[in-house]
Amino acid sequence: MGKTLLKIENLNATIEGKSILKGINLEIKEGEVHAIMGPNGSGKSTLASVLAGREIFEVTDGHVEFMGKDLLSMAPEERSREGVFLAFQYPIEIPGVSITNFMKAAVSQHREHKGLEPLSPSEFLKLMKEKKELVEIEAKLANRAVNEGFSGGEKKKNEVFQMAMLEPKLAILDETDSGLDIDALRIVANGVNKLKNSENATLVITHYQRLLDYIVPDVVHVLYDGKIVKTGGKELALELEEKGYDWIKKEVQV
Amino acid sequence: MALKNQISKEDFLAVFRDEPINTLLGTNGDNGNGLNFTTIDFPNKTEEEWRHTSINKILQHRFGLGKTVSLDKKTVDLFTIPGLDAYRLVFINGYYNPDLSDEIEKAGKLLVKSSAKVKKEHPEIFNKYYKSTDLGSENFFTTLNTAYATNGSFIYLPDNAVLDKPVHIINFSDGQDSKTISQYRNVFYAGKNSKAQIVNSFHSLTVNYTLTNVATEIIVDENAFLNFNIFQGEGDDAFQMNHTKVFQHRNSNFSSHTITLCGAIVRNDIHIKHLDEGCETNLNGLYLPDREQHFDNHIFVHHAKPHGTSNQIYKGIIDNKASAVFLGKVLVDRDAQKTLAAQSNRNVLLTKYAKVNSKPQLEIYADDVACSHGSTTGQIDKEALFYLQSRGIDRRNAETLLLSAFLSDVIENIQVEPLKILVKLLINKRLKGEKVEGQCSMIEACHGCDPID
Numbered sequence: 001m002g003k004t005l006l007k008i009e010n011l012n013a014t015i016e017g018k019s020i021l022k023g024i025n026l027e028i029k030e031g032e033v034h035a036i037m038g039p040n041g042s043g044k045s046t047l048a049s050v051l052a053g054r055e056i057f058e059v060t061d062g063h064v065e066f067m068g069k070d071l072l073s074m075a076p077e078e079r080s081r082e083g084v085f086l087a088f089q090y091p092i093e094i095p096g097v098s099i100t101n102f103m104k105a106a107v108s109q110h111r112e113h114k115g116l117e118p119l120s121p122s123e124f125l126k127l128m129k130e131k132k133e134l135v136e137i138e139a140k141l142a143n144r145a146v147n148e149g150f151s152g153g154e155k156k157k158n159e160v161f162q163m164a165m166l167e168p169k170l171a172i173l174d175e176t177d178s179g180l181d182i183d184a185l186r187i188v189a190n191g192v193n194k195l196k197n198s199e200n201a202t203l204v205i206t207h208y209q210r211l212l213d214y215i216v217p218d219v220v221h222v223l224y225d226g227k228i229v230k231t232g233g234k235e236l237a238l239e240l241e242e243k244g245y246d247w248i249k250k251e252v253q254v
Numbered sequence: 255m256a257l258k259n260q261i262s263k264e265d266f267l268a269v270f271r272d273e274p275i276n277t278l279l280g281t282n283g284d285n286g287n288g289l290n291f292t293t294i295d296f297p298n299k300t301e302e303e304w305r306h307t308s309i310n311k312i313l314q315h316r317f318g319l320g321k322t323v324s325l326d327k328k329t330v331d332l333f334t335i336p337g338l339d340a341y342r343l344v345f346i347n348g349y350y351n352p353d354l355s356d357e358i359e360k361a362g363k364l365l366v367k368s369s370a371k372v373k374k375e376h377p378e379i380f381n382k383y384y385k386s387t388d389l390g391s392e393n394f395f396t397t398l399n400t401a402y403a404t405n406g407s408f409i410y411l412p413d414n415a416v417l418d419k420p421v422h423i424i425n426f427s428d429g430q431d432s433k434t435i436s437q438y439r440n441v442f443y444a445g446k447n448s449k450a451q452i453v454n455s456f457h458s459l460t461v462n463y464t465l466t467n468v469a470t471e472i473i474v475d476e477n478a479f480l481n482f483n484i485f486q487g488e489g490d491d492a493f494q495m496n497h498t499k500v501f502q503h504r505n506s507n508f509s510s511h512t513i514t515l516c517g518a519i520v521r522n523d524i525h526i527k528h529l530d531e532g533c534e535t536n537l538n539g540l541y542l543p544d545r546e547q548h549f550d551n552h553i554f555v556h557h558a559k560p561h562g563t564s565n566q567i568y569k570g571i572i573d574n575k576a577s578a579v580f581l582g583k584v585l586v587d588r589d590a591q592k593t594l595a596a597q598s599n600r601n602v603l604l605t606k607y608a609k610v611n612s613k614p615q616l617e618i619y620a621d622d623v624a625c626s627h628g629s630t631t632g633q634i635d636k637e638a639l640f641y642l643q644s645r646g647i648d649r650r651n652a653e654t655l656l657l658s659a660f661l662s663d664v665i666e667n668i669q670v671e672p673l674k675i676l677v678k679l680l681i682n683k684r685l686k687g688e689k690v691e692g693q694c695s696m697i698e699a700c701h702g703c704d705p706i707d
């Protein structure tokens with residue numbers, strides 16, 4: 001087994017005084033794929049946001065270590081440069097900022113952080129082209145403003161494209177499959193799989209087993225009411241698909 | 255009523271009465287006695303037009319007439335717009351500098367000169383267009399300008415004339431020896447089917463209290479195209495009142511870009527009147543007040559005839575304790591059927607102390623028109639900021655990306671390409687908190703803008 005990438009201990013978080021995460025423990029090692037499932041409003045996106053550094057959530061207790069470093073003390077941009085990537089459940093539109101300029105700024109700051117020379121304009125364009133092909137993004141999309149007027153599917157592809165550009169150590173995919181038709185789902189999943197290797201890890205948040213047919217998890221967790229209440233192998237996802245969450249809720253209450 | 259520390263009107267005007275003035279444009283050297291300043295007072299806050307513009311800071315100073323200062327070409331070159339090949343007219347403290355200027359006088363009377371020269375050499379042309387709009391009586395400052403302006407730029411395009419290069423008017427103020435008032439009276443006439451681009455830039459040579467009072471009369475004749483750019487980069491203690499009045503004739507096209515980057519209090523008025531059918535007007539503005547600066551834009555578009563079009567896009571980023579005003583009014587007369595008018599003002603406040611007063615207004619008496627107006631004021635979008643940061647872009651860069659995106663359409667609209675490139679560069683530097691030397695304002699006059707935070 002690989003080294004530990006991410007170690008979450010007793011993570012508690014609130015928003016506007018409301019407790020959302022109530023003691024999360026989770027460990028992810030290099031080369032692993034974890035899935036988190038759970039009913040609406042259980043705190044899945046909150047967990048993802050807290051890991052990415054969204055300030056509106058307040059961490060009230062707990063500790064997160066990422067590659068041996070204290071993740072929670074880092075600014076969002078540092079987390080990204082260290083290798084954390086969040087594909088947003090609802091990517092927002094940024095009028096006036098083209099994907100090309102956006103990625104140019106991001107890649108250059110990532111390279112600077114790693115002590116690498118900046119890419120030449122032609123090297124950058126080559127990288128863009130290569131990664132666009134990986135998620136089958138139309139070439140002209142890159143000249144448009146980030147997510148502006150994109151269809152749901154295009155937004156999700158754009159997230160995976162950005163992930164491909166930045167090659168994170170830990171990719172958190174928050175319902176990247178929601179709202180995709182089967183063809184788009186296959187493309188997105190293939191893109192994610194191609195980026196997988198023995199040194200990085202993927203955390204997929206999903207409601208649907210069908211994604212997990214493509215991105216096969218090593219571990220499946222169930223998040224309910226701010227806690228991980230069950231952890232199992234990939235067969236747990238099938239069981240949830242079949243039986244829903246009620247039996248888990250009952251288990252928790254007992 | 256005089257406010258605290260405010261000097262009286264008599265004191266303010268004394269300089270014009272006491273000193274002999276030889277180059278008066280308006281009153282043939284009669285020291286303005288012909289104009290009755292007893293009935294026209296300082297603007298004050300009870301007037302709707304001045305409600306949000308406090309000129310108290312201006313009226314604390316007793317300004318004198320400045321001297322003309324000798325300048326070398328190298329200094330002036332610092333203020334040229336890189337890559338802009340233009341006819342240059344250079345003024346300092348209200349005085350014309352012929353050595354640094356490129357005058358034009360061509361057969362058929364194409365003229366690019368100082369106003370005083372045109373008055374002397376072509377009185378028939380001068381008298382026909384000078385004071386031909388009603389700008390002179392708009393307010394205290396335009397009246398003052400009409401009475402005592404020392405000089406200005408005069409551009410006369412006969413019918414069908416097309417200027418091969420833009421005209422760049424450079425106005426310097428220098429209050430090194432004393433607090434100085436400079437008054438410019440510009441007159442532009444664009445004859446039928448003529449076309450020209452004009453850039454008027456303002457800079458300070460030193461950090462001192464100065465007041466620049468500009469009045470520009472523009473007549474755009476049938477089917478003519480005139481593009482007018484105002485670039486304001488005076489120092490941090492410089493005040494400016496800048497009033498433009500435009501009369502448009504049938505099927506004419508007037509566009510303006512007002513770019514206000516620096517100055518203590520800057521007030522711009524642009525008043526447009528469509529005298530005939532089918533006129534088009536496009537007014538653009540961007541303003542970035544910082545510290546305690548106050549930048550104003552007042553627009554009045556009067557659609558008096560049918561089939562007219564007007565667009566206004568003004569955008570501002572207000573930092574620290576600075577403030578801005580946008581007051582845009584579109585008046586559509588009963589006769590002005592089929593008018594298309596759009597007004598938009600958008601502001602971003604960077605701090606909780608920054609302030610903006612925005613009031614787009616429509617007053618419509620015709621029934622078959624399409625008019626719209628909108629105004630938004632907000633902060634940098636926190637979610638957008640987080641999105642960019644989550645991809646590894648630091649906060650400062652992310653803010654720069656978002657703010658330049660916010661301004662991008664107004665910048666892209668600038669028609670004089672080298673000016674557009676310069677403005678883009680200056681604004682990007684500004685947003686990154688980098689100091690800009692010798693471009694925006696003058697080396698000494700520029701304190702450097704505070705980094706945004």
Ligand SMILES: Nc1ncnc2c1ncn2[C@@H]1O[C@H](COP(=O)(O)OP(=O)(O)OP(=O)(O)O)[C@@H](O)[C@H]1O
Pocket residue numbers: 015016020038039040041042043044045046047056089
């Ligand atoms: N910005 C916010 N302001 C207030 N409450 C919020 C905010 N974001 C999330 N919450 C609350 O936090 C709780 C958890 O929400 P979260 O989005 O993490 O759930 P989720 O598991 O991702 O749900 P879904 O499956 O619907 O995406 C919910 O009760 C939600 O209402």
Ligand SMILES: [Mg+2]
Pocket residue numbers: 044045046089174175
């Ligand atoms: Mg969610």
